[in-house]
Amino acid sequence: MxxxxxxxxxxxxxxxxxxxxxxxxxxxxxxxxxxxxxxxxxxxxxxxxxxxxxxxxxxxxxxAEGSSVEMAFQAREKRNLAAKRAIATAAYETLQPRSAIFLDAGTTVLQLARLIRISPIPLRIFTNGLIVAQEFLNIPNLEVTLLGGQLRSENASLVGPQAEAMLDLIWFDQLFLGASAIGSDGAIYSIDNGEAHLNRRMLTRSAHCFVLADATKFDTMATYKVAPLTEAHVITDSTISQKWRAHFDDNGIANTIVEAGANG
Missing domain, CATH: 1.10.10.10 (Winged helix-like DNA-binding domain superfamily/Winged helix DNA-binding domain)
Structure with missing residues (x-):
């Protein structure tokens, strides 16, 4: 039977x-x-x-790994993969059906996109990431919008004035933002000026911002400042230092610290 x-x-x-x-x-x-x-x-x-x-x-x-476009930053994507997946799982648990969310083009956010693909719920998804958008092809219950703009090949992302103009017409319930680096000054940094400018605009268009960053991103620096961590809820992994745990507490920064399993 x-x-x-x-x-x-x-x-x-x-x-x-x-x-x-x-x-x-x-x-x-x-x-x-x-x-x-x-x-x-x-x-x-x-x-x-x-x-x-x-x-x-x-x-x-x-x-499945997605399309061949993803190969451009495959090595970076797979770095600290277990931590990224654990962070993505915690981020997924914050999602509310029929809400509007923005997913940036970061590799940890890509893991969240893959988790949504595996277990889709009704969502309106906006993104500036080409590879993130490709994860949602032919997935039910998802309304997906890709920002227009100038292609930044290094991150397979769209940036620039056109992307920023689109953001001015949108409001998200949640923003999920990656980070190139998080400096000792407690701020998020990007290696690209266009990406940093767009990320700052994203923050002004969202009710709640979540920064998804594994512990290796902390106490590192990149060229362009995005925003202080105080504007976001940080989701990171349990190898984060005691110094940073104290920084979260001392500065009232909402945070979720997850245990990362073995890489697969």
Missing amino acids: SQPQGVKVDRLEAIRSHLYVNGFSAIQDLADAIGASLATVRRDLQILEQEGSIVRVHGGARI
Whole structure:
């Protein structure tokens, strides 16, 4: 007797979530994790591969990486991946159905985009990130708007006066912002002036700002100042120093500190 459709959907979701958290997994590991037979898992993986969620490789599977454009900053994206995924998971838990959110073009924010792709909820999403936008192709319940502007190839992002003009016509419930660096002065910095200028404009158009930054971004510097951390809720990982934990407390900076698992 065939299983109810809901059971199948739950099983597919369980597989996607397992691969997101653990990275590449063998078919036997997936079967053990979700309590299904090898034959059932193989059929489910075929369905997930056809919809573009996963890639089957070497007797197992992994989450699909997206398009070839992503290769331009693949090395940076994979740095501290476990921390970025844990941060993204905490950010995902703040989302409210049918709200309007902005996702910038940062690599940690990209992990949040991938989590939304895996477990979509009704959202109006705005972004200036080409790779972020590509994550949402053919995903139900999402209304996605990509800002226009000048292409910044290094970050696959759109910046400049056109992008800023679009922002003036939009209001977001939540902004999710990455950071090139967070200086010892407690401010967010960017390596690009156009990106920094656009980020500052984003802050004026959102009710709540979340900065998604793993601990390695702290006590580093880049050229262009964006804003002080006091304007945001910081989500970072548990390797953040005691000095920075005290800085959050002393300056009333809202923060969430997450445990990062092993890289997958």
